[in-house]
Every structure is written in structure tokens, then in C-alpha cells.
Amino acid sequence: MDSHPLYEIKADLFKGLAHPFRVRILELVCAADEVPVSEILDDTGLKxxxxxxxxxxxxxxxxxxxxxxxxxxxxxxxxxxxxxxxxAARAVLASVAAK
Amino acid sequence: MDSHPLYEIKADLFKGLAHPFRVRILELVCAADEVPVSEILDDTGLKxxxxxxxxxxxxxxxxxxxxxxxxxxxxxxxxxxxxxxxxAARAVLASVAAK
DNA sequence: TGCGGATATTATGAAATCGCAAAGTCGCAG
DNA sequence: CTGCGACTTTGCGATTTCATAATATCCGCA
Structure with missing residues (x-):
């Protein structure tokens, strides 16, 4: 699915994160090492x-x-x-904001 | 421009990288510490x-x-x-590919 | 077997992105 | 001050995401 040119694979990875809700979800998931969908539902208020x-x-x-x-x-x-x-993303944001 | 909710700022950062050419360009720029546009033009073949x-x-x-x-x-x-x-993106790709 | 709660998939219109082309700006050579 | 090269900005059709609603699936239980 994501297997042809090298830069496309990498861009697809970033595309996966290119949405506020997905960033939020991913942070919740990374914080605990396992989280039930129902909890994400509560924390984000998404349907x-x-x-x-x-x-x-x-x-x-x-x-x-x-x-x-x-x-x-x-x-x-x-x-x-x-x-x-x-x-790493946080580090970039910190440096960009500091400018 | 990107200043309201926290997750949107972060998502915007990823959006900036969510395209094969931009990943490619950014890697060229990070490799040398300064690169003329004309060189990127040659290396990528973009118009x-x-x-x-x-x-x-x-x-x-x-x-x-x-x-x-x-x-x-x-x-x-x-x-x-x-x-x-x-x-960091390379590391993620390596682990995903290895699975 | 039939029900109900927890998720997932499909469908669809609105909004954001992409990619190409025409026109514009900035510097410098002549 | 005119032309030219190096980039940038603008415009627009074509494709790709988003967001919401309707429909479907899986599981444990009565």
C-alpha cells in the first residue's frame, strides 16, 4: 500500500499524523500503554x-x-x-515558538 | 495563524511534512546547512x-x-x-517495516 | 436464538490540497 | 533604463480529505 518511492512512504507517515484528532488520539495511546476505545471516546468527546x-x-x-x-x-x-x-515534534514546536 | 488549540499546532507541523516532495526537500536542506533553490530544483527535477x-x-x-x-x-x-x-520518522518506519 | 452495547464500514456533500500554467517581482548585467 | 535569469504569486480544474448520518458487525448475556 505504501511501498513505492521512499519519500512517499515517509510522507504517508506524516499524513497519518496530519490531523488534530489523530495527534490527540496518538498522545493518549502513547501515554498509557494500552487504552480502550471507550476511554478515547470519553476523553476526546468524538462520536x-x-x-x-x-x-x-x-x-x-x-x-x-x-x-x-x-x-x-x-x-x-x-x-x-x-x-x-x-x-521530536514537541522539540520542533518549542524551537519554532521560541523564534 | 496556527495558534489556537494545542493539537492543531502539532497537526499543522505534520501537515507541513505530509507530502513526498516536501520530505525530499527538507532532507536536502537538512543535509547541507544551506542550499540554494537552484540546487533543489536540479536535485528534484521540479519546475x-x-x-x-x-x-x-x-x-x-x-x-x-x-x-x-x-x-x-x-x-x-x-x-x-x-x-x-x-x-525520528526513520526510526518509526524501520520499526513498522520490521513488523 | 434474540437483544443490546461497543465498534466498524459505507455513503455523500462540503472543504482543503495538488499540480500545472500564466503573469509578476527582485537583482544584476549591459 | 532595458533585458534577462531566478524565484514567487495567483488562478483554477481535478483529486483527496473531512464530518456527519445511516447501516452493519461482533460479543456476551438472557
Whole structure:
């Protein structure tokens, strides 16, 4: 799906994060190491279908994984490096804001 | 311009990178500490108006700065942390690909 | 088996982006 | 002060996201 030119793969990764709700969701997921969808729903105030779409995007780009246990679905960051990416973004924002 | 909710600011940063050409351009700019637009033009094969548009996006989000000296324009990364963001992205891609 | 809660998928119109082309600006050589 | 090269800005059709609503699926329980 994302496998042809190298820069496209990288751009797709950033596209996965290019939306306020997805950044928010990803930060919630990275903060705890596992979080049920219902909790994200409460924390963000999003409606189920809307959240589900954004989660689908995050999953498609391989940023989060989810697993169903019983009636709920639990999400987690696909890898610790994802949290590192958010941290790096914070550093950039800090430097840009400081200018 | 990007100053209201916190997550929007961060999402905008990622939006700035959510395009293959912009990733490519930013990597060229981070590799050397200063690069003339004409060189980016040669390396990417983009036409001037097209490149200029992408550079405008990168500048708007505060990722690169540029300065005109004589007839040419030189670009540089706005801050070293920008290179760090690209590095963090590489780490995520490596882990996603390895899965 | 049938119900209800928790998520996911599909459909659709509105809004933002992309990519190309025509025209404009800034500096310097002549 | 006129022409030319290096970029930038503007305009617009074509494609891609977003957001909301309607419909569907999965699971544990009565």
C-alpha cells in the first residue's frame, strides 16, 4: 500500500499524523500503554463513527495496533519509536515558538 | 495563524511534512546547512513554480527559512530539531517495516 | 436464538490540497 | 533604463480529505 518511492512512504507517515484528532488520539495511546476505545471516546468527546475513522487511518499507517478482548477494543502504539516521534515534534514546536 | 488549540499546532507541523516532495526537500536542506533553490530544483527535477509552492508551505509552518543573496535564494532548516524529527520518522518506519 | 452495547464500514456533500500554467517581482548585467 | 535569469504569486480544474448520518458487525448475556 505504501511501498513505492521512499519519500512517499515517509510522507504517508506524516499524513497519518496530519490531523488534530489523530495527534490527540496518538498522545493518549502513547501515554498509557494500552487504552480502550471507550476511554478515547470519553476523553476526546468524538462520536464513535468519527473516532473509528481516525483510528482506521492510524492503523492503516501502522502507528497503532488494536486488539479486541470481550466486548471492547484496546489500542496501543505500534512501537515505542512512535512516542519518540511525538517528542521530536514537541522539540520542533518549542524551537519554532521560541523564534 | 496556527495558534489556537494545542493539537492543531502539532497537526499543522505534520501537515507541513505530509507530502513526498516536501520530505525530499527538507532532507536536502537538512543535509547541507544551506542550499540554494537552484540546487533543489536540479536535485528534484521540479519546475520552479511547483517547488516554490512547496517551499512556501515549509516556510509557513516554520520548518525552513530562506534568505536572498544577490540573484539567488538560499534555504536552511529553521532549527536543528527539524533534522531530529526526520530521524525520528526513520526510526518509526524501520520499526513498522520490521513488523 | 434474540437483544443490546461497543465498534466498524459505507455513503455523500462540503472543504482543503495538488499540480500545472500564466503573469509578476527582485537583482544584476549591459 | 532595458533585458534577462531566478524565484514567487495567483488562478483554477481535478483529486483527496473531512464530518456527519445511516447501516452493519461482533460479543456476551438472557
Amino acid at each position: 464513535p463513527p468519527h473516532l473509528s475513522q481516525h483510528l482506521a487511518v492510524l492503523r492503516r499507517y501502522g502507528l497503532v495496533t488494536s486488539e479486541r478482548r470481550g466486548s471492547q477494543v484496546f489500542c496501543r502504539a505500534a512501537d515505542p519509536s512512535v512516542a519518540g516521534l511525538l517528542t | 520552479p513554480p511547483h517547488l516554490s509552492q512547496h517551499l512556501a508551505v515549509l516556510r509557513r509552518y516554520g520548518l525552513v527559512t530562506s534568505e536572498r543573496r544577490g540573484s539567488q535564494v538560499f534555504c536552511r532548516a529553521a532549527d536543528p530539531s527539524v533534522a531530529g524529527l526526520l530521524t
